[in-house]
Amino acid sequence: MSFLRGNAPAPGGVNADKIEMAVTELDTVTDFFNRMVSSCHAKCISTRYAEPDLNKGESVCIDRCVAKFNEVQKKVGEKLQSRGAANAAAGNAATGGFTSL
Amino acid sequence: MSFLRGNAPAPGGVNADKIEMAVTELDTVTDFFNRMVSSCHAKCISTRYAEPDLNKGESVCIDRCVAKFNEVQKKVGEKLQSRGAANAAAGNAATGGFTSL
Amino acid sequence: MSFLRGNAPAPGGVNADKIEMAVTELDTVTDFFNRMVSSCHAKCISTRYAEPDLNKGESVCIDRCVAKFNEVQKKVGEKLQSRGAANAAAGNAATGGFTSL
Amino acid sequence: MDFSNFNGAEQAHMTKIIEKRQMQDFLRMYSNLVEKCFNTCCNDFTSKALSTKEETCIMNCTEKFIKHSERVGARFAEQNAEAMNAQNQ
Amino acid sequence: MDFSNFNGAEQAHMTKIIEKRQMQDFLRMYSNLVEKCFNTCCNDFTSKALSTKEETCIMNCTEKFIKHSERVGARFAEQNAEAMNAQNQ
Amino acid sequence: MDFSNFNGAEQAHMTKIIEKRQMQDFLRMYSNLVEKCFNTCCNDFTSKALSTKEETCIMNCTEKFIKHSERVGARFAEQNAEAMNAQNQ
Numbered sequence: 001m002s003f004l005r006g007n008a009p010a011p012g013g014v015n016a017d018k019i020e021m022a023v024t025e026l027d028t029v030t031d032f033f034n035r036m037v038s039s040c041h042a043k044c045i046s047t048r049y050a051e052p053d054l055n056k057g058e059s060v061c062i063d064r065c066v067a068k069f070n071e072v073q074k075k076v077g078e079k080l081q082s083r084g085a086a087n088a089a090a091g092n093a094a095t096g097g098f099t100s101l
Numbered sequence: 102m103s104f105l106r107g108n109a110p111a112p113g114g115v116n117a118d119k120i121e122m123a124v125t126e127l128d129t130v131t132d133f134f135n136r137m138v139s140s141c142h143a144k145c146i147s148t149r150y151a152e153p154d155l156n157k158g159e160s161v162c163i164d165r166c167v168a169k170f171n172e173v174q175k176k177v178g179e180k181l182q183s184r185g186a187a188n189a190a191a192g193n194a195a196t197g198g199f200t201s202l
Numbered sequence: 203m204s205f206l207r208g209n210a211p212a213p214g215g216v217n218a219d220k221i222e223m224a225v226t227e228l229d230t231v232t233d234f235f236n237r238m239v240s241s242c243h244a245k246c247i248s249t250r251y252a253e254p255d256l257n258k259g260e261s262v263c264i265d266r267c268v269a270k271f272n273e274v275q276k277k278v279g280e281k282l283q284s285r286g287a288a289n290a291a292a293g294n295a296a297t298g299g300f301t302s303l
Numbered sequence: 304m305d306f307s308n309f310n311g312a313e314q315a316h317m318t319k320i321i322e323k324r325q326m327q328d329f330l331r332m333y334s335n336l337v338e339k340c341f342n343t344c345c346n347d348f349t350s351k352a353l354s355t356k357e358e359t360c361i362m363n364c365t366e367k368f369i370k371h372s373e374r375v376g377a378r379f380a381e382q383n384a385e386a387m388n389a390q391n392q
Numbered sequence: 393m394d395f396s397n398f399n400g401a402e403q404a405h406m407t408k409i410i411e412k413r414q415m416q417d418f419l420r421m422y423s424n425l426v427e428k429c430f431n432t433c434c435n436d437f438t439s440k441a442l443s444t445k446e447e448t449c450i451m452n453c454t455e456k457f458i459k460h461s462e463r464v465g466a467r468f469a470e471q472n473a474e475a476m477n478a479q480n481q
Numbered sequence: 482m483d484f485s486n487f488n489g490a491e492q493a494h495m496t497k498i499i500e501k502r503q504m505q506d507f508l509r510m511y512s513n514l515v516e517k518c519f520n521t522c523c524n525d526f527t528s529k530a531l532s533t534k535e536e537t538c539i540m541n542c543t544e545k546f547i548k549h550s551e552r553v554g555a556r557f558a559e560q561n562a563e564a565m566n567a568q569n570q
Contacts, residue, residue: 014491026498038427040553042431045546052541053544062553062556068440071442072430072442115405120405120409127413131413136334144346144348150452151452152452154455154459166464167468169357171471173345220309221316224306224309228324232328241520243371256367266526275515277531282511
């Protein structure tokens with residue numbers, strides 16, 4: 001919560017903004033990973049649960065699913081970047097009116 | 102995290118409780134908006150994705166969906182308020198036993 | 203956020219680590235309870251909403267659902283504990299590579 | 304939860320945190336209810352006004368969800384109490 | 393939201409928090425989009441590469457979701473403005 | 482992630498945060514598993530006890546989900562390593 005500390009140097013020479021950015025990155029990757037686990041589980045794992053092990057078909061499916069999910073992430077990211085300005089507008093619409101100081 | 106500061110005045114004359122309440126309000130509106138986007142997407146947008154634009158039917162559906170979602174929010178809010186005491190009881194049941202000091 | 207305070211004693215003799223652990227416990231139980239409410243709602247409550255009260259069948263179903271959900275929690279917990287080492291490995295895979303200092 | 308090893312200042316802190324969490328839980332239940340009841344009850348978008356049928360459905364859905372949560376909470380508390388008793392014997 | 397009773401320091405704090413939330417909201421929308429479009433568009437796991445059909449679907453899904461969010465945001469802002477006007481009269 | 486530009490105090494802070502996140506991730510996976518396996522395996526509420534069939538399903542569901550997560554994690558780490566190598570060349 002660096003914003004509660006103003007610009008005073010943190011104890012022990014810790015740059016709070018740097019920490020905050022690293023935490024945001026960590027949380028983003030974790031969220032992404034969790035969604036990948038969940039999506040690929042829905043796509044590849046049979047819900048009969050007759051045995052505790054991944055069978056051959058499920059294993060191969062998982063490998064392809066991870067690769068495809070990563071490709072989709074890249075494609076969507078490129079799209080969002082190319083839309084740049086439009087996205088910024090969407091962000092403002094989303095918080096429309098109620099966050100202007 | 103005003104509770105970690107006790108009653109000491111915050112640096113720069115910032116009232117931490119006021120900030121905290123504003124943040125809660127901001128998060129509540131954002132959560133509400135995100136659920137509206139998600140619900141209206143499920144109700145109005147065809148998942149065939151044959152073209153990148155909203156068609157006429159989808160656009161009209163979105164407008165009505167937003168209006169209806171807001172009405173539902175009001176109705177549910179009135180209901181919760183009129184239930185007042187009962188809700189407080191539900192809240193206690195939810196955290197039943199394990200939050201009493 | 204005890205990690206921002208270093209080892210300095212907190213104002214008023216508050217042990218920040220103790221508070222943090224209690225908060226984690228509170229959030230865990232709340233999350234568990236919310237999932238139980240949601241799962242048992244899906245299993246037991248008819249979505250026709252013809253009347254505002256729980257009928258006999260729904261009430262009995264809820265009671266059994268809560269008992270069963272708790273049993274499942276125990277079974278899964280035992281499984282996770284018996285898997286111990288393997289889980290730790292999974293945890294590392296999950297944050298694989300990107301959290302090593 | 305057991306706060307018997309908390310000193311006065313720590314108990315005061317926990318009380319504040321619990322109060323904050325209870326408000327957050329209430330707000331979360333509110334938006335959760337709106338979403339769930341809207342998704343179940345509203346399926347006609349030829350009009351922007353709620354029909355009588357939809358409104359009745361929303362009211363019943365809300366009321367029933369609260370009663371459901373209360374019942375789950377009551378059973379859950381009973382089971383926790385039993386588990387705690389078993390532990391203390 | 394109304395920040396007219398906030399002093400300068402408090403407004404500065406809120407601005408920082410809002411900026412942080414906007415970045416978090418953007419990241420959340422990003423991963424949300426990836427998940428939603430992947431789940432809808434990708435159903436063939438006989439290959440690890442995206443097919444042309446899947447890729448077109450992903451692009452349309454992304455574009456359409458953004459336009460959908462913008463439209464919902466615009467309607468939502470209008471309704472809030474109306475509600476605010478009604479309150480001030 | 483790259484922490485090479487972090488000083489000692491900052492690395493210590495990050496280590497503490499990462500440890501906390503790992504515990505939270507574990508708890509989240511636990512409740513997630515309970516929810517997912519319960520929803521898939523338990524469909525008979527004429528009794529409050531788990532049937533043998535339900536119990537077997539829960540055990541297989543848990544075991545399989547962990548193996549699934551491990552496999553996804555391994556593939557994900559490989560891809561990240563490849564991407565990092567590509568960047569450094």
